[in-house]
Amino acid sequence: MSKINKYIFLGLLVFSINANADKFVSIGDFADQMVVKHGFEKSQIISWISQAKRKQNIIRLMTPPRRTPGKKRRGRPWYKYQGKFITRNHIDNGVRYWRRNRHILKRAEKKYGVPAEIIIAIIGVETRYGRNKGGFRIIDALKTLSFDYLRRADFFRQELEHFFLLAREEGSNPLRLKGSYAGAFGIGQFMPSSYRNYAVDFNGDGRRDIWNNHADAIGSVANYFKEYGWQKGEPVMKATQVRSSNAAETLLGLKFEPRYTLAQLKRMGARYNGNESDDTKVMFVDLRTRMGTAYWIGFKNYYVITRYNHSKHYAMAVYQLSQEIARIYEERYN
Amino acid sequence: MKKDIISLVLIAVSITACSSNEIKPTVKAKPVVKKIVKKATPKVVVKKPTIKQQPFVVRNKPKKRVVRNYMAQGSASRYRLIHNGMKTASGEIYDLYGMTAAHASLPFLSKVRVKNLRNGRSVVVTITDRLYDNSKLIKLSYWAARKLDLIKHPSRRVLVKTF
Numbered sequence: 001m002s003k004i005n006k007y008i009f010l011g012l013l014v015f016s017i018n019a020n021a022d023k024f025v026s027i028g029d030f031a032d033q034m035v036v037k038h039g040f041e042k043s044q045i046i047s048w049i050s051q052a053k054r055k056q057n058i059i060r061l062m063t064p065p066r067r068t069p070g071k072k073r074r075g076r077p078w079y080k081y082q083g084k085f086i087t088r089n090h091i092d093n094g095v096r097y098w099r100r101n102r103h104i105l106k107r108a109e110k111k112y113g114v115p116a117e118i119i120i121a122i123i124g125v126e127t128r129y130g131r132n133k134g135g136f137r138i139i140d141a142l143k144t145l146s147f148d149y150l151r152r153a154d155f156f157r158q159e160l161e162h163f164f165l166l167a168r169e170e171g172s173n174p175l176r177l178k179g180s181y182a183g184a185f186g187i188g189q190f191m192p193s194s195y196r197n198y199a200v201d202f203n204g205d206g207r208r209d210i211w212n213n214h215a216d217a218i219g220s221v222a223n224y225f226k227e228y229g230w231q232k233g234e235p236v237m238k239a240t241q242v243r244s245s246n247a248a249e250t251l252l253g254l255k256f257e258p259r260y261t262l263a264q265l266k267r268m269g270a271r272y273n274g275n276e277s278d279d280t281k282v283m284f285v286d287l288r289t290r291m292g293t294a295y296w297i298g299f300k301n302y303y304v305i306t307r308y309n310h311s312k313h314y315a316m317a318v319y320q321l322s323q324e325i326a327r328i329y330e331e332r333y334n
Numbered sequence: 335m336k337k338d339i340i341s342l343v344l345i346a347v348s349i350t351a352c353s354s355n356e357i358k359p360t361v362k363a364k365p366v367v368k369k370i371v372k373k374a375t376p377k378v379v380v381k382k383p384t385i386k387q388q389p390f391v392v393r394n395k396p397k398k399r400v401v402r403n404y405m406a407q408g409s410a411s412r413y414r415l416i417h418n419g420m421k422t423a424s425g426e427i428y429d430l431y432g433m434t435a436a437h438a439s440l441p442f443l444s445k446v447r448v449k450n451l452r453n454g455r456s457v458v459v460t461i462t463d464r465l466y467d468n469s470k471l472i473k474l475s476y477w478a479a480r481k482l483d484l485i486k487h488p489s490r491r492v493l494v495k496t497f
Contacts, residue, residue: 239429241419273421290485291415291476294430320431327433331458 022153030146030157038165045164048174052143058136058181059149077288081313085125086320094120094325095332097129104215108202112222113232117329119221121322122308126189130214133187134180138163141183142192159183162192169196170208177211186210187217188224198224228307229300235276236301236319237285239294243269248295251284256312258283258303265297272297285312401444404496408471409489410448412479422463428475436463436473437494448472449493450482457481 031045098105098120105116120129127133142163145156163183167174179185183192187210190199199208202219210217242248247269254260254268263278270284274297283303285296298315305315418430424442428434440446440461449456457478465473472494479485482492 238427239419240427241416271419273419273427275425289415289430289476291430294415294418296419323431327458 022150022155024150024153025147025157027147030160034161034164037161040164040168048139048164049143049147051175052137052139054144054148055136055140055181058141058144061181062145062149062151078313078316079288079290081317082320085317086324090124090128090321091324091328093129094124094321095328097124098325098329099333101214101218104202104218108218108222112219112226112230114222114225114230115322115326117322117326118225118305118318119218120325121318122221122305123187123217124321124325125314125318127187130187130217133211134178134185134189136179136181137175138177138179138183138185138192139174141179141181145183156183159192162196166192166196186220187214188221190220190224194224195220198227224308225304228304230304231300234301235299236305237296237298237316238272238274240297241271241273242295243271248286248293251295252286254284256283256306258298258300260284262297270295270297285316287312287316401440401446401496404440404446404494406471406494407451407491408494409469410472410474410479410482410484410492411467411470412474412484412488413476415476424462426462428463430476432475433457433459433478434462434475435459435478436465437461437471438465440496445497447495447497448474448478448482449495450484450490451493452487452490453483455482 027046027049031040031042031049034040034045035042094117098116102116105119108114108119109116123129139160142156142160146153146160164174167177177185180189184190185192186195190210195208195210199210199216199220200223201208201216203213203215205213207213208216208220210220242251250268251265251270258281260282261278262272262276262280262282265282265284266272266278276282276299281300283298285298285302286293287296296316298312302315302319305318306312308314308318413428413430413436415430417428420428422428422434422436426434435446435448437446442461444461445458446461447456447458459474459478463473467473472492474482474484476485479488482490484490484492
């Protein structure tokens with residue numbers, strides 16, 4: 001009986017994976033596309049891809065945790081996520097990183113209008129200030145995720161395309177570049193498409209080396225934020241009260257984008273006490289703290305941080321880490 | 335020529351007089367203004383709108399203040415969860431992850447060091463609120479209290495000190 005159940009369950013699992021997976025494209029077809037679109041040699045592409053390995057642990061890392069049907073998953077609360085990034089270590093190293101790269105950061109702040117502490121916090125959360133850039137070959141990760149794992153294959157196939165273009169433009173060997181298990185690389189963990197669109201040469205040596213050069217990495221992160229519409233001097237998020245728990249529920253039903261005006265949110269039951277004008281575009285954020293659920297108003301800049309990684313916890317972690325770093329830095333050096 | 339100059343000066347004086355107490359110009363001053371304005375050239379009259387009430391402008395931020403030689407010991411309380419997003423007496427919004435505090439007398443936006451005398455941990459907080467509880471010395475934000483380990487042991491004595 002239990003065996004039968006297991007098979008049914010497995011069948012369901014396979015079915016559900018297939019239901020929301022992207023369509024499979026063979027390596028040959030992909031290579032053909034690369035030839036037509038960008039004039040690569042087909043044999044070259046095939047040889048690169050065939051030299052890449054399919055990594056089972058990448059698939060395991062990318063698979064979301066299984067859900068029990070019918071039960072609403074609440075996910076990990078914010079305070080557990082917070083405990084991983086808002087630590088003594090992260091803050092102290094961030095302050096030191098700021099001190100070490102203060103001239104570069106000042107220049108980036110001036111040129112792109114993004115505060116130094118935000119750039120530092122991003123780099124800190126992504127790779128612990130460049131210490132953990134990922135040990136997978138990018139080509140292994142992208143091959144596995146575009147041909148052997150179909151959940152987001154379309155996205156990763158595009159990234160693979162960008163990756164080959166990147167290697168050609170930069171004149172580097174695609175088999176040697178390293179990154180994370182999702183194909184992100186460098187001190188700021190850029191995806192290949194982001195690298196091609198937003199990475200900048202910030203130390204003036206003519207190369208965009210975000211693997212080893214902190215100036216280029218800092219400039220690239222700042223440019224990424226600027227391109228996604230970072231508003232200089234504007235707030236990121238501010239705490240708010242809500243009129244009732246019912247109001248909180250309706251507010252949480254909203255989209256995770258700053259497409260509502262403050263006036264709209266106030267009408268729906270947010271009791272916000274700031275002086276921002278009523279037509280400011282904002283979004284509603286809830287976080288589970290150790291004491292209970294608390295609420296914030298996220299502004300455009302909050303949304304820009306989520307463009308780096310689409311998660312409310314990620315954005316809050318970056319923001320809070322940046323605040324902690326800035327506080328200590330000011331105490332110590334100003 | 336001389337008359338003109340005198341009248342101009344008079345106008346200037348009357349204008350400044352008006353603007354200084356624009357709400358209630360004295361009864362005496364009124365006829366004087368009218369008389370001279372009639373005589374004066376139109377150019378001068380154009381200047382009159384300066385008397386109009388200026389639009390109300392909110393000052394950006396109160397000035398940072400530094401207090402010296404303040405030191406006190408006492409017990410601390412902390413804000414509750416529902417206070418997240420509340421408007422404090424200084425006008426800033428209370429954020430539970432901020433490093434702020436309420437105090438009975440210290441000026442707003444002044445910074446003080448708060449030390450937990452039991453474990454020696456200390457934090458720097460900004461005064462943003464007024465405290466009306468005589469039994470407590472200071473009321474800390476959640477995050478500040480947490481850093482001092484006052485969540486588990488709320489009744490520890492603290493030392494509040496300016497730099």
